[in-house]
Amino acid sequence: MENHSILTVVVPCYNEQESVPLFYRELVKLNTFFEDNSLELELLFIDDGSKDGTVSAIRELKNIDSRVHLVSFSRNFGKEAAMYAGLQNAHGDYVVFMDADLQDPPSLLPEMYQGILEGYDSVATRRVSRKGEPPIRSFFARMFYRLMRKISKTEMMDGARDYRLMTRQMVDAILEMGEYNRFTKGIFGWVGFNTKWLEYENIERVAGETKWSFWKLFVYSIEGIVAFSTAPLTFISVLGVVFCFLAFFMIIFTIVRKLIFGDPVSGWPSLVCIILFLSGVQFFCTGILGQYIAKTYMEVKKRPIYIKNEKNCF
Ligand code: UDP
Numbered sequence: 271m272e273n274h275s276i277l278t279v280v281v282p283c284y285n286e287q288e289s290v291p292l293f294y295r296e297l298v299k300l301n302t303f304f305e306d307n308s309l310e311l312e313l314l315f316i317d318d319g320s321k322d323g324t325v326s327a328i329r330e331l332k333n334i335d336s337r338v339h340l341v342s343f344s345r346n347f348g349k350e351a352a353m354y355a356g357l358q359n360a361h362g363d364y365v366v367f368m369d370a371d372l373q374d375p376p377s378l379l380p381e382m383y384q385g386i387l388e389g390y391d392s393v394a395t396r397r398v399s400r401k402g403e404p405p406i407r408s409f410f411a412r413m414f415y416r417l418m419r420k421i422s423k424t425e426m427m428d429g430a431r432d433y434r435l436m437t438r439q440m441v442d443a444i445l446e447m448g449e450y451n452r453f454t455k456g457i458f459g460w461v462g463f464n465t466k467w468l469e470y471e472n473i474e475r476v477a478g479e480t481k482w483s484f485w486k487l488f489v490y491s492i493e494g495i496v497a498f499s500t501a502p503l504t505f506i507s508v509l510g511v512v513f514c515f516l517a518f519f520m521i522i523f524t525i526v527r528k529l530i531f532g533d534p535v536s537g538w539p540s541l542v543c544i545i546l547f548l549s550g551v552q553f554f555c556t557g558i559l560g561q562y563i564a565k566t567y568m569e570v571k572k573r574p575i576y577i578k579n580e581k582n583c584f
């Protein structure tokens with residue numbers, strides 16, 4: 271093992287002016303751990319276009335600690351973009367993602383690093399409880415993971431957080447996935463490598479408030495499905511075949527009934543029901559198709575994942 275390694279802590283921040291100093295105070299408690307393991311800390315904040323005093327809060331830290339660095343975005347690009355920027359700008363032999371709100375407890379880091387020493391390429395965390403979260407949100411989150419396990423080959427853990435320590439080779443593998451529609455929970459699983467899982471109880475954020483509304487989470491989950499599974503496309507193809515068979519039998523049935531009983535005109539209500547139902551099914555299927563086309567459209571544009579505001583970077 272090298273006797274002097276760099277550990278980059280990547281912290282995506284969006285309007286976290288209250289959390290940033292609290293986070294820093296918590297993280298420096300690990301200074302002795304870093305020294306004991308000859309780890310050089312690189313504390314890399316990513317400001318995801320915050321509109322509050324996040325940037326100046328980080329600048330204040332820089333004044334007292336030269337290990338602090340900042341990459342600032344020109345606007346809000348989302349946490350996924352922030353994490354990608356973190357990996358791109360990290361110099362570490364090891365890189366760990368941590369939320370600014372202390373929901374990813376820094377005190378777990380020594381145990382995570384132990385996993386790396388044991389030979390794992392990544393040590394990930396999952397929360398085993400969702401206390402403090404609206405029950406309906408927990409319910410849908412569980413449903414999402416259950417569905418994903420069925421329709422995607424990529425391994426995704428229920429309750430997995432983005433709090434994860436990785437070796438350089440895993441970081442480089444993730445960086446090679448330069449897709450625009452990023453769903454990191456899937457990307458982690460997709461790149462493979464040996465992963466050790468640590469579990470902990472959910473912790474509520476120290477300050478500020480969550481940036482995730484129920485609707486945002488819903489849209490995000492669809493993104494995850496589209497990014498890591500084509501099962502919905504298979505599903506609508508099968509649906510099409512099933513309806514063709516159904517139609518075939520209905521035609522036979524109608525002809526036979528006409529030949530035996532006459533009067534092909536009656537049955538207007540059932541006809542309306544069938545038309546309404548089938549157009550619903552068609553819209554649904556077109557919608558699914560549309561989701562994939564939309565993602566493809568965004569992908570072929572090859573827009574940058576984020577844009578730096580150089581003035582605020584150091
Ligand atoms: N975050 C970000 N960009 C965003 C939204 C969130 O960088 O557009 C950061 C946020 O500052 C925090 C982390 O991502 O450090 C997790 O966000 P949050 O706590 O709102 O999510 P939750 O923990 O509720 O899932």
Ligand code: MG
Nearest residue numbers: 369371373475
């Ligand atoms: Mg949080």
